[in-house]
Amino acid sequence: MLNKPILIAGAPRSGTSMCARILHSQGVWTGDCKKPNKFNPYGFFENNTFTAMLNRHYKGEFPLQWENIFESLEFQGWTPDQPWMFKHWKLLPTWKIWDAMFPDALWLLPYRNEGDNLRSLENMRYANPFAVFKECKERQNEIADRCTHRFVDTDKIIGGWISELQNIICLPQIKEPSVLRGRDCIDLVIWNRKGLVKSD
Secondary structure, three states: OOOOOOEEEOOOOOOOHHHHHHHHOOEEEOOEEOOOOOOOOOOOOOOHHHHHHHHHOEEEEOOOOOHHHHHHHHOOOOOOOOOOOEEEEEHOOOOOHHHHHHHOOOEEEEOOOOOHHHHHHOOOOOOHHHHHHHHHHHHHHHHHHOEEEEEEHHHHHHHHOOOHHHHHHHOOOOOOHHHHHOOOOOOOOOOOHOOOOOOO
């Protein structure tokens, strides 16, 4: 399982946390993660140590290396029999480095309606929502051209499409996928609240 992580990479506000929560319900290891807040009351499912490494790399302060990821996994209590994941939108601009470290990774690429995603970014006061969304979409397409991946339509998951839920949980890394556990992770109230509001 070490060299086959599940990497969740989508634009901010596209439903990546919901996808990560669904995977977590299936026994996928996340480690020590960013705490919940009013926007994500169930949690972000973003590993704090990996995120710190990613941010330092993003700023040019610290190169991402396989050895550091492995040491952190062991330190956080991960065991080789556990499937593991990392979710962060900055996986997108750094995807080539992650692909070099983990060429057998499975990339989950969540997306939602473009207009709704842009409005959600605006509600969160992103400086340039369209530029952020455009870059994320372009990087997702690059990953799709090069890596093992699955696109995930989060609007369909919210809409109750079992086939799209199975698209997330029926993975080689997951031994006993459970639709019931996955459905318990879908919260329409949270999805439609301020900051994630969908258009009529």
